[in-house]
Amino acid sequence: MKSAVETLNPTRVRLTVEVPFEELKPSLDAAYRKINQQVQVPGFRKGKIPSRIIDQRFGRGAVLEEAVNDALPKFYSEAVTEGDISPLGQPEVDITELKDNELLTFTAEVDIRPEIEVPDYSGIEVTVDAVEVTDEDVDSAVERLRERFASSSVVERAAADGDEVKIDLEARVDGEVLEDGVATGVSYTVGSGRMLDGLDEAVTGLEAGATATFTSELKGGSHAGREAEVTVRVESVSARELPELDDDFAQLASEFDTLAELRDDSRGRLAEEKKYQQATEAQEKVLDALLELVEVPIPQKLLADEVETRKHNLEHHQLAQLGMDLDAYLSLQEKTREEFEDELKEQAEKGIRTQFVLDEIAKREQLGVSQEELTEHLMRRAQSSGMGPDQFAKAVVEGGQVQMLVGEVRRGKALATVVESVTVKDSNGEPVHLDDEEDEAETATAAADESTGAGTQAEDTAKAGD
Template identity: 55%
Template sequence: MKSAVETLTPTRAKLTVEVPFEELKPSLDAAYKKIAQQINVPGFRRGKVPAAIIDRQVGREVVLQEAVQDLVPQKYMEALQENDLQPLAQPEIEVTNLAPDEQLEFTAEVDVKPTIELPEYDGIEAGVDDLEVTDADVEEQVAALRERFGTLSDVERPAADGDFVVIDLLATQGGEPVEGAEVSQMSYQVGRGGMIEGLDEALLGLSAGEDKVFTTQLVGGDLVGEDVEVSVRVSQVQEQELPELDDDFAQEASEFDTYEELTEDVRDRLRNGKRLEQAAAARDAVLEVLLEKVDVPLPESVVAEELTARRQSVEQQLAQAGMTMQAYLDDEGQTVDEFEADLEKRVRDAVAAQFILDEIAKKEELGVDQNELSQHLVRRAQQSGQDPQEFANHMFAHNHIPDLVQEILRGKALASIVESATVTDASGNVVEMRNLRPDGSIASAEEVAAAEAADAGDESVEDDADGSAEDVQGAEGAEGETAEDDTTKE
């Protein structure tokens, strides 16, 4: 087989492949056998029809087409490997010569990974916002905890902002109930929002046993964006009584003896959480600096496919939240054009980042072991709310494991870049990244030293194991050579 590659664009290539007839012959023989099993010819048993008879019955061209369908995918893959091309999509294949008893010729156009000249990525400098935990942040968290320990008591007065009410809701249009737009005995806090527009205003001033009708628009179902009449009836009005913020509350709501200890723990937890957010921002900032250092040509087909997937994901999330796209854009203060422009930029940056990180992983010769793959499978299963074993079975059955391995490699490549980077906050302080724990706390020097010592011990054990494995392989190789020698002598 001979192959040649023509670069059409930095991200698209055209392969021209020539396959001699002798390489086509095994596929041709297999095609004759397959067709012989499918046709009935008087005087011949099924599967025993000679090739010459098949040529007269169905035509030599049909047999050639069958052989080509079997051989072209195989030769296409060989041509990709021969020319060191990494395809990003299915190829457009055209058979240019299929004359009987002559060589097979075909072309294949396909989007491929671009060639990237990696910039210097060691010691990147980037900046992030300051990590700040305010008293207001702490008060908000304590207030949420306080509400969990609040008690509700019935009151004989109209509902006010902050009260809890038990309500029935029914939406109608043209006097007919709207399917799926009815709830009964639902507890709701007045002023909380998140339900349907106009509900809070309708509830204010209603007492138990009273109802009210108001006009609004549904955010889900077949009548999205259309006016409907909603009837709300209140059966209970309850006032929330909150505990005093003192040592007794701290002992009831936590393991701490004093309120001061409780608030300090809340502050620490908030600081750890914001440290994780800062670390995520630092990774994004480092990656953004790296993207600015190199121009990555992007295949438009890959960008378009990713754009479609992202749009569908946003639409699904909004549907699950019972929110329209327009309502989402209003909350974000964006127009449709601004949303699309922002989405396309993020997609292009994401695709470019994948290509760059793939090249860095390749250059640094990063690898993935079984434990890392298993942990990644479990993490991805948890993120999607699936059983880990079922998720793993699906990934293996649909050959998605190479994609997961590539995800891990990209993560390791980015982690190595971030660890070597210098990230500072707005006040000029260096952001700690290397010794950051998963909970947002910082490991001490003693803990880091102990972990490094443990890693060194593990590597020693692995070296011993590798050596033992090599000894076994060497012994097996020697036995194999002896067996081959004996066979040769016989």
């Protein structure tokens, strides 16, 4: 077999492959055996039909077609290895010549990873928010904890801001009650703004047994994005009572004896959360600065496939779970389909560029992935998918997605390597040191995943195998 590589552009090549007929003979023999098992000819036992009879009855062309289809993947793979290329996706194959007992010639066009040069990035400087926990931050955290321990009791008065009400809802569109637009016995906190726009205003001032009607845009269901006439009936009104902020509350809500100790613990937890947010912000900004330094040609077919994959995941997984279609989603987002497509393309382009650049850095730095690192990443992916680790791991293995997860971890480590070599300062001008290597690698992997859109395919594969 002989092969040649022709570069069509920085991201696409054409392989031309010539195969002497004798190298096709194993596949030709296999084709005769396969046809032998599938057909019957009077006077011959199944599987014992001579080749010349098969040629006479079914045509030599049918045998050759079967043989070529069987052999092409092997010869293509050998040509890829011989040409030392890294193909992306499936090739477009064209058989240009097939001479019986002489020669098979075919071409294969395929996208490839572009060769990219990553320049010195040590001069990158980014600024992130300083880690500052104010007394107001602590007050808010303690208040949220306090609300979790609130009690409520039914009152004989009109509903007011902060009350808990039990309500029935009925939504109509064009005068028709929606099948999925009726809900009874729903608990709702007045003033929370967590359901339909206009609901807070409608229930405020209503006593038990009273009703009100208002117009609102539906946020989910079969008519998401449509204006609906909603009738709300209040079943009961309950006043919420918050516990006193004292040492007794601290003992009730935590393992601490005093309110001061509880506040100190809350301050420490908030500082850790903000440090994590700061690390994520640093990695995202460093990644953006890195991408600005590198020119990355984008394979157009790969880009088209990535855009379609992201659109499919949004429509058939994220929106489907909300009972919403794409038109309703666009209405809520106040975007045209063209704006949505442009945004999706931009995200896909950044994802592909991120993957190529970080893969190149990982290769240059010879970064590997240990079993422990892969396991930790898999556990995180399982948690985000809402599946158990064993169930998720089984589905990923069966779906052939293990190497994809390995790639995600390597890219996270590559980004962490870049962050370590650049200058990161906070908004006060102080240097930021991301000292915990394990946490840094975890947040870097998350930042890289967010940019590339990684993880969705693994989670979709896992759910499909559920």
